[in-house]
Amino acid sequence: MIHQPPAGHGPEPGAEGPKPFFAALAAEGLALFLFIPLVLFLFLRQPLGPGWSVATGLAVMFGHRFVAGPWAAKFADARCLWCGRVGAAKAVEVLSGGRTWSMRACSAAHAARARRFLGFVSRFRLPIALGIFVPLAWLVAASFAAAFGHPLLPHPVNALAFRVVVAATVVVTSLAPLVPSAGAEAAVPARCPFPIHNLVLLGIGNTMWVFRVVGAWWLIDAWLRL
Numbered sequence: 001m002i003h004q005p006p007a008g009h010g011p012e013p014g015a016e017g018p019k020p021f022f023a024a025l026a027a028e029g030l031a032l033f034l035f036i037p038l039v040l041f042l043f044l045r046q047p048l049g050p051g052w053s054v055a056t057g058l059a060v061m062f063g064h065r066f067v068a069g070p071w072a073a074k075f076a077d078a079r080c081l082w083c084g085r086v087g088a089a090k091a092v093e094v095l096s097g098g099r100t101w102s103m104r105a106c107s108a109a110h111a112a113r114a115r116r117f118l119g120f121v122s123r124f125r126l127p128i129a130l131g132i133f134v135p136l137a138w139l140v141a142a143s144f145a146a147a148f149g150h151p152l153l154p155h156p157v158n159a160l161a162f163r164v165v166v167a168a169t170v171v172v173t174s175l176a177p178l179v180p181s182a183g184a185e186a187a188v189p190a191r192c193p194f195p196i197h198n199l200v201l202l203g204i205g206n207t208m209w210v211f212r213v214v215g216a217w218w219l220i221d222a223w224l225r226l
């Protein structure tokens with residue numbers, strides 16, 4: 001699936017041109033992103049039963065970074081971290097996972113939005129982390145408890161609680177780049193307290209749209225179940 005980019009991370013003159021290269025990278029990013037809904041499907045629908053579904057989901061989750069991380073790093077200096085467009089030239093330094101990522105944005109506006117988003121998730125990393133990892137930990141623990149014959153709560157209750165808390169968290173987070181904040185254009189490197197490779201597979205801006213749409217759907221679905 002991973003292909004070699006043309007020399008210099010740009011299209012060769014007279015060769016494929018920028019569009020096929022962009023399309024190939026966008027397809028690869030999408031394919032890598034789709035592992036995230038696959039994990040959610042395994043956790044929430046549990047087609048293999050609670051134990052094996054969650055164990056498989058965890059294995060995919062932890063294995064995913066070893067493919068998606070290097071892929072994101074390989075194209076970090078070629079793609080816009082906000083929209084994923086190839087040929088982005090504006091430098092945006094991001095500190096994440098103990099290293100500095102030399103990333104790019106295709107315009108000052110996209111660089112500012114990415115910085116604003118990263119500033120928000122850095123400032124509110126604790127509530128965001130709690131809003132994602134507490135329901136995840138509960139769902140994993142409850143599923144293994146059920147697999148070993150000691151169910152804590154019925155799975156539909158656990159799944160609904162997971163969807164409501166995670167959806168509320170990601171919808172609020174996804175609206176952060178829309179709120180103006182001082183210092184978004186600061187020269188200091190932006191920080192990302194979460195694995196940045198998951199955000200750049202589609203570009204942060206596109207990922208936020210997925211968060212808004214799926215999050216809103218989960219919240220409306222939960223409301224209709226009341």
Ligand SMILES: [Zn+2]
Pocket residue numbers: 080081082083084085088105106107110
């Ligand atoms: Zn862009």
